[in-house]
Amino acid sequence: MLATSGCRSGQRGGFFLQAAVNVDSISGGYPPSRLRLRQELRLAGATATHRAMSPTLAAPPSGDEEFTEVVVVRHGETTWNASHIIQGQLDPELNETGRHQALVVAHRLPKEGKPAAIYSSDLKRAAETAEIVAKVCGVTNLVVNEALREMHMGYLQGLKWDDAVNKNPDVFRSFGIFEITEGSDPDSRNKEIPGGGESLNQLTERCVSYLNKIAQEHRGERVVVVSHYAAILELCRYTDPPDGSIRRKIPNTSLNVFRISGVTGKWILERYGDDSHVDGNDFLENSFSGDGASA
DSSP states (O other), rough: EEEEEEEESTTTOEEEEEEEEEEGGSSSGOOSGGEEEEEEETTTTOOHHHHHOOOBBBEHHHSOOEEEEEEEOOOOOOOHHHTBBOTOOOOBBHHHOOOHHHHHHHGGGGGOOOSEEHHHOOHHHHHHHHHHHHHHOOOOEEEOOOOOOGOGGGGTTSSSOOOOOOOOHHHHHOSSSOOOOOOOOGGGGGOOOOOOOOHHHHHOOOOOOHHHHHHHHHHTTTTEEEEHHHHHHHHHHHHHSSSOOOOOOOOOOOOEEEEEEEEOOOOEEEEEEEOOGGGOHHHHHHOOOOOTTTO
């Protein structure tokens, strides 16, 4: 059963759609409409393996301040990822590799602590990943919200990455979409991508604002958020601003762990790009690396 509510945001675009999904109430284990899984979770016996963690940037906070642990997971692979096509807010679904990735990370997450709630972008690739995670983790309520969507990439959406760079070099130079270089124009972060796209600051504003609300709602708890490459990259930049150039690797279904104070709004980035659950899994290791070239 779906319950929807709109909330006014300062972000250009007006209302955000929010839907609460009760997993247990879904007939046959499938969600309705765009959250529908395209196959049964026949791989439910899969297990995650572990290797050395991805970069750890900060120790867990201590003291009286109550933090929320927010584990932000990038969605599983799509055919557009594999073909290096810029997705933006277009809506391809997971491919078979992506569904397998989602299942493997879903089995890893509860081993590190069962989440109190799961939040997701409403785009199919994220929502389906979140649905698989919710089912495996035994979390009955999944909340999807437009605030967690990928960056709107304007007229770049639907283009292959190399074609977009070659045909629109000025966009990439002036907007600094995925890299920030020393001496770049700070005003470029306020420039919207032509064709209805967002600016980097607009993307950051809507994602940070929503995660702050989540932290206020779940003080002292652990939650999982499923989102997208550029959105996660901007969360990392917000938490750990770069001194020079930056390009973080955020593979599909990687974990990016933040501690957020629901009281003071303080953010700490603990880990990013952690995909240690793919180690030893040939099916995943041989798939597209998901380095962001098809955000």
